[in-house]
Amino acid sequence: MQSIQDLVERALVHINEAISLTTLDQARVQYLGKSGELTGQLKLLGGLPPEERKPFGQAVNAAKSRIEEAIEQRRATLEKTARPAGPDLDVTLPGRRRWAGRVHPITATAEIMKKILMGLGFSYDDYPDIESEYYNFDALNTPAWHPARDLHDTFYVGQGQLLRTHTTAFQGRVMRASEGRTPIRAMTTGRCYRADDIDASHYPIFQQLDVFAVGGKLSMADLRWTLTELAKGLFGPEAQLRFRPSYFPFTTPSAEVDVSCMVCRQNGCALCSRTGWLEVLGSGMMRPEVLKAGGLDPAKHQGFAFGIGVDRITMLRHQINDIRLLYDNEEAFLRQF
């Protein structure tokens, strides 16, 4: 009887020290298996005097129950903490590599442009993605009847609020904040949103960089010089610009600006559709209405403004042919930059 008591105590310690289901099962076999220690005790039963057989048998059965109970408890604990499946921890496996983060190509392109423009005296600030109709449209000479305000083109988020359709919305905010003080040389960049189809060159989210300057006698010549410096910084010293007349509600005169194709050096290639020129931005002299909305007197101030699609410039710099790649954020794609 004493030996059964010892055996149970040993078994319980052994079971509670089992660190995995495998070692727990080894303990079960050691005590309750066909040739286990407790099973061995039962074999002694036949050699006992008849009056001792019954209490001995009861003691062995009680011991068996206690050991089984302990095994079940331990198993439940181990299953709760165990890893789902597979073999035990393999310490010989190589460690997991830590990936270094990197700057998204759109951000990198915007940073280069910001640096060039800071060198020309422009200061940078961020402005809200959720903008008021006033700054997004009214202050930019885009009245209520203008098609850009159509529900189908614009993501309205509430009473008079929308996801900005262009970063140009910052002009009114900057001028109001300056309270009539000039000169102003300001820029911002960020995401803009327009309800649009998704294909290789369209996406409902895109990034713009917007720049404007207000002073006493700024002219198209200042605009052209600023853009030429920016193009040379971005695409190299041979970069040339071409201005084409255009229309924007917030500038007059307005010009679309093309840059000479840096891939074919104007000999014609697929990127520039064999024209030697790439469309990169819209620009112009700020309209009097826009200056007035910013609290400035158009008789005393003139300003120029331009806006660039950062996605487009990023695609040109890296010769990426599908805008969706920039927003899918596939690791395998982004790791190349």
Ligand SMILES: [Zn+2]
């Ligand atoms: Zn070309």
